[in-house]
Amino acid sequence: MKRNHYIIIGIICFVMTVGICVQVKTVDSLNTNSGVQSMAENKLRDNVLKAKEKYEASYEKLEKSMNELESLRKTAAADNNEATSIEEKISEANKLLGLTEIKGKGVVIELDDSKLVKSNEDMNDFIVHDLDLLEVVNELFNAGAEAVSINGQRIISTTAINCSGNIVKVNDEKLGVPFEIKAIGYPDKLYGALTRPGGYLELMEDDGVSVSISKSDDISLPKYNGVYQNDYMQVAE
Amino acid sequence: MFIVTIILGCLLGVAVGMNLPTISYSYSGYLAIAIIAALDSVFGGINSILQKHFDIKIFVSGFFGNAILAMLLTYLGERLNVDIYLAAVIVFVGRMFVNLSMIRRYYIEKWNNKNKITK
Numbered sequence: 001m002k003r004n005h006y007i008i009i010g011i012i013c014f015v016m017t018v019g020i021c022v023q024v025k026t027v028d029s030l031n032t033n034s035g036v037q038s039m040a041e042n043k044l045r046d047n048v049l050k051a052k053e054k055y056e057a058s059y060e061k062l063e064k065s066m067n068e069l070e071s072l073r074k075t076a077a078a079d080n081n082e083a084t085s086i087e088e089k090i091s092e093a094n095k096l097l098g099l100t101e102i103k104g105k106g107v108v109i110e111l112d113d114s115k116l117v118k119s120n121e122d123m124n125d126f127i128v129h130d131l132d133l134l135e136v137v138n139e140l141f142n143a144g145a146e147a148v149s150i151n152g153q154r155i156i157s158t159t160a161i162n163c164s165g166n167i168v169k170v171n172d173e174k175l176g177v178p179f180e181i182k183a184i185g186y187p188d189k190l191y192g193a194l195t196r197p198g199g200y201l202e203l204m205e206d207d208g209v210s211v212s213i214s215k216s217d218d219i220s221l222p223k224y225n226g227v228y229q230n231d232y233m234q235v236a237e
Numbered sequence: 238m239f240i241v242t243i244i245l246g247c248l249l250g251v252a253v254g255m256n257l258p259t260i261s262y263s264y265s266g267y268l269a270i271a272i273i274a275a276l277d278s279v280f281g282g283i284n285s286i287l288q289k290h291f292d293i294k295i296f297v298s299g300f301f302g303n304a305i306l307a308m309l310l311t312y313l314g315e316r317l318n319v320d321i322y323l324a325a326v327i328v329f330v331g332r333m334f335v336n337l338s339m340i341r342r343y344y345i346e347k348w349n350n351k352n353k354i355t356k
Contacts, residue, residue, distance in 0.1 A: 007242070008293055013246030013279060014246040014247070015275070016250065017250025019254070022268065023272055053262060
């Protein structure tokens with residue numbers, strides 16, 4: 001046995017343990033809910049994870065292409081008056097559609113399940129439901145909010161908020177408590193409309209849900225990270 | 238003597254591996270099979286050191302060759318919808334047990350000889 005043989009064995013062991021550690025970490029991060037699972041269930045979970053990864057990769061690609069398109073549009077429009085005005089129109093339209101990140105004044109509402117659940121009372125009164133979110137969003141738009149997001153999901157014209165067991169789905173993304181609803185609009189008006197006596201937030205607070213609302217001068221909302229569907233609609237002449 | 242380098246390598250590996258990011262789920266199956274192949278190579282290497290016919294070329298080429306072949310087989314199995322990686326796991330783990338038993342036998346014989354001499 002020469003000396004460098006020992007070094008090579010050490011290196012090989014090093015490579016192997018690095019691999020083992022990475023694998024263990026990966027498996028740990030994915031199988032959070034352990035327990036008895038059937039083979040079929042595992043396979044399904046496997047497929048879901050793979051499909052999700054594929055979707056994320058494709059979405060990243062799409063986003064990259066969109067950015068490229070935008071920069072191309074900008075350079076193309078740089079020395080053309082007509083094109084510049086069209087470019088401005090496009091970015092204005094994207095802002096209204098929720099396809100760009102925006103910031104501005106507004107209010108931030110935080111909703112969380114109540115910590116003090118008494119066993120002899122109905123659990124349902126103490127947790128935040130999809131309908132609660134719907135009601136709050138509705139109230140915000142009614143008070144003149146220009147843009148609203150829930151936990152990073154932008155509310156757009158085709159957003160659906162619905163119940164999915166112990167979580168809420170917004171834009172088909174699963175969200176859980178605590179909910180942070182951000183709204184851009186005239187802060188005093190939004191704040192006043194939501195905290196008015198007999199308003200929905202007060203009703204929720206009476207029920208035991210923990211509610212907090214605050215005005216803010218600097219709120220930034222994410223963009224809608226989905227795709228607008230337009231397979232069936234056509235412009236009416 | 239070689240045990241020291243093995244332990245040192247493993248400790249360094251744990252220290253570095255725990256700080257690396259996780260890999261994507263689709264590749265974790267390949268890494269798993271590569272790890273099994275690598276473990277087999279390491280046990281084989283230890284065994285051949287004890288039997289005194291250790292060759293560094295065989296060891297290194299076996300380490301990488303087996304890992305790569307196992308990953309390729311896993312990929313092929315995924316394409317063909319046959320769990321070929323099971324065959325690789327069975328072969329590698331089986332060999333691991335054989336090597337381990339050889340290592341065990343070597344040390345037990347050594348121990349027995351020592352006892353005989355002292356008696």
